[in-house]
Amino acid sequence: MVTIKDVARMAKVSPSTVSRVISDSKSISEPTKERVRAAMKELGYHPNVIARSLIRRSSQALGVVLSRSAESAFSNPFFAEILRGISKVTQRCQYSLVLATAENYKEEARQCLQMVMERRVDGVIILASRVNDQLIENLSETEHPFVVVGRVDGDQHHYAVNNDNIQAAYSAVRHLLNLGHKKVAFLNGPVEYTFCQDRYQGYVMAFREFGLTVDERYICHAENLHADGYKYSQQLLQLKPQPTAIFVADDLMVIGAYRAIKEAKLVIPDDIAVVGFNDDAFTNLLDPPLTTIRIPIYEMGKAAAETIIAVLNGDQVIPPQRILSSELLIRDSCGAKRLVRV
Amino acid sequence: MVTIKDVARMAKVSPSTVSRVISDSKSISEPTKERVRAAMKELGYHPNVIARSLIRRSSQALGVVLSRSAESAFSNPFFAEILRGISKVTQRCQYSLVLATAENYKEEARQCLQMVMERRVDGVIILASRVNDQLIENLSETEHPFVVVGRVDGDQHHYAVNNDNIQAAYSAVRHLLNLGHKKVAFLNGPVEYTFCQDRYQGYVMAFREFGLTVDERYICHAENLHADGYKYSQQLLQLKPQPTAIFVADDLMVIGAYRAIKEAKLVIPDDIAVVGFNDDAFTNLLDPPLTTIRIPIYEMGKAAAETIIAVLNGDQVIPPQRILSSELLIRDSCGAKRLVRV
DNA sequence: GTATAATGGTTACCATTAAAGATGTTGCAC
DNA sequence: GTGCAACATCTTTAATGGTAACCATTATAC
Numbered sequence A, B: 001m002v003t004i005k006d007v008a009r010m011a012k013v014s015p016s017t018v019s020r021v022i023s024d025s026k027s028i029s030e031p032t033k034e035r036v037r038a039a040m041k042e043l044g045y046h047p048n049v050i051a052r053s054l055i056r057r058s059s060q061a062l063g064v065v066l067s068r069s070a071e072s073a074f075s076n077p078f079f080a081e082i083l084r085g086i087s088k089v090t091q092r093c094q095y096s097l098v099l100a101t102a103e104n105y106k107e108e109a110r111q112c113l114q115m116v117m118e119r120r121v122d123g124v125i126i127l128a129s130r131v132n133d134q135l136i137e138n139l140s141e142t143e144h145p146f147v148v149v150g151r152v153d154g155d156q157h158h159y160a161v162n163n164d165n166i167q168a169a170y171s172a173v174r175h176l177l178n179l180g181h182k183k184v185a186f187l188n189g190p191v192e193y194t195f196c197q198d199r200y201q202g203y204v205m206a207f208r209e210f211g212l213t214v215d216e217r218y219i220c221h222a223e224n225l226h227a228d229g230y231k232y233s234q235q236l237l238q239l240k241p242q243p244t245a246i247f248v249a250d251d252l253m254v255i256g257a258y259r260a261i262k263e264a265k266l267v268i269p270d271d272i273a274v275v276g277f278n279d280d281a282f283t284n285l286l287d288p289p290l291t292t293i294r295i296p297i298y299e300m301g302k303a304a305a306e307t308i309i310a311v312l313n314g315d316q317v318i319p320p321q322r323i324l325s326s327e328l329l330i331r332d333s334c335g336a337k338r339l340v341r342v
Numbered sequence C: 001g002t003a004t005a006a007t008g009g010t011t012a013c014c015a016t017t018a019a020a021g022a023t024g025t026t027g028c029a030c
Numbered sequence D: 001g002t003g004c005a006a007c008a009t010c011t012t013t014a015a016t017g018g019t020a021a022c023c024a025t026t027a028t029a030c
Helices: A004-011 A015-022 A030-043 A049-056 A070-074 A077-092 A105-117 A134-142 A165-178 A194-209 A228-237 A252-263 A297-312 A336-341 B004-011 B015-022 B030-043 B049-056 B070-074 B077-092 B105-117 B134-142 B165-178 B194-209 B228-237 B252-263 B297-312 B336-341
Strands: A061-065 A096-100 A123-127 A146-149 A159-163 A184-188 A219-221 A245-248 A273-275 A292-294 A321-324 A327-329 B061-065 B096-100 B123-127 B146-149 B159-163 B184-188 B219-221 B245-248 B273-275 B292-294 B321-324 B327-329
Touching (some): A004 A015, A049 B049, A061 A077, A061 A105, A061 A297, A077 A297, A105 A134, A123 A134, A134 A146, A146 A297, A159 A165, A165 A184, A165 A194, A165 A245, A165 A273, A165 A327, A184 A194, A194 A219, A228 A245, A252 A273, B061 B077, B096 B105, B123 B134, B146 B297, B159 B297, B165 B184, B165 B194, B165 B245, B165 B273, B194 B219, B219 B228, B228 B252
Parallel strands (some): A061 A096, A123 A146, A159 A321, A184 A219, B061 B123, B123 B146, B184 B219, B184 B245, B245 B273
Antiparallel strands (some): A096 B096, B292 B327
């Protein structure tokens, strides 16, 4: 294995000079730099990041916790997109990305804590915060920096990046109510996630504004974003009076919802309107194309990574919480276009 | 920061004794172990993996290269599922998972090589091999172990895990030909991937067996698995005579294909049969549920991780190439069930 | 002739572990 | 009871590859 000493010997300088050439210190003359670089190339030398990390007390790596059981997490386009944003920044800042993945959240949290305590990563990004998140509590005690994608309930001292879930859900439901719908059902995700709580709150807010009372029978909470859309949509469609619109808290559940609606011989949007959340790539290919909320997921990923790296650099991050805004994308499933056309 | 020395001081032993307690060496007496463990707990000590990696010359980490531009890669359920399999094993074997992600493959390959050369990871798993893969060539030169998920064309010396793409595509197309279809179109993915090449070969094989000639007009190659399904399906439907069946090389493109077919006022499977590939989670929720090929993706991920870890442990891996078999799942989109019913 | 800057060498770590060495203890033959 | 080997149990030492703080040397400016 080629070490810094081999390079030093070849370039006829001391190891520390080589080290300074690597970090491009300006106290080394250009000719020396050239000679050292030539030697590095000739020997095929690559600095050993492990050794560097040891003395610098920094691994130049960020941990990412998916915060879901791995089964459902990866295949969610949300994670895909946010990882893309994160990796964009880590790449630019020369950080590497370590994934904490496990079958369940508890195990994932354990792995994350271990990663941090063992110095494998300098900081952590937690995707999708939970209500009363145990990991967040434990991480806080370790004094290691972390940033949460989502809302941290209770404490306001954490670094966090989020989208405006309440506002976005509110505007989606308001949109449906404005179209004349009275029975707007809500197909929500697991209650333990803060984003589901927030979207619920936005739903309630819109009802309040229209002087309508929320009927809890028209609200259901799926346990699994992938599988449960179909099942719960069927339940909602059996209610009397039948809902004339469904607001779905995550686009993944829309596939199942569409199927249930079509099986019930209902036409979207004529018989029932549907509005989703996330603007996953496939939603534009559905029949009819889905009206949904576009979240700047990629930007959130970038913001999260930038935040944690800034904190690691000792920079001030003000404010610690950043909220990016979403946007209602009106396509065909809500019926608004049809109305305009008439 | 708590180090091994602090623990040693507290337990009144030498640092190396603490080290041996950590690795549970049997040359340490039980009372000493207890004393040391108590000290570790009291001080909240966690071994520094960086220092350990330095002397052990192993980072206990595996790199994963997605081998696609990050945009399309993450959101592909294939990667989700295979990462799940990989992480299952890495977790059990105490390895951590480092992701090489970038906007394009070239950059991703660069990052992967750097990871390896800088000793950040002990080995690499390459997902989805390409034809004439430059990364594979470069990695071979470094002597660092890696395993490919997919087929490596040319060389047979690499470790690889794959599914039986040729055989599976063959049986899917044979299934359609057996149902009486003559004009079976093929919506394939990017030609640079070996799995697309193999599925093409299976398609041709089935045609040969039935004594049919392959009409290249009925074959198209999408550049992007997400976006292009719709566009190319439209093209295929405009052919005269119109195809009576479409074999789609990746389920992701099926969403677009279904849309194009429905827009053309055709009924699946009555007017046109569709068979997909991958058995992505959503395919069972489509209308009609998709006949597709189930690949043991999770198992492939596990096998890939087990292979690379075995290689790192110096174990013999024979044979270096493992091929797992897939299975044709007959649902409603191919029309076979309808026939049986009649 | 001295102050200053430019340049690069020396040395002491960083946290851990493998290997070799030290210490005491036990077993057994004589 | 002594001598010696074998063993158990720990300590000491020397690495691992790299970097930063501190020097030493030389060149230039004043």
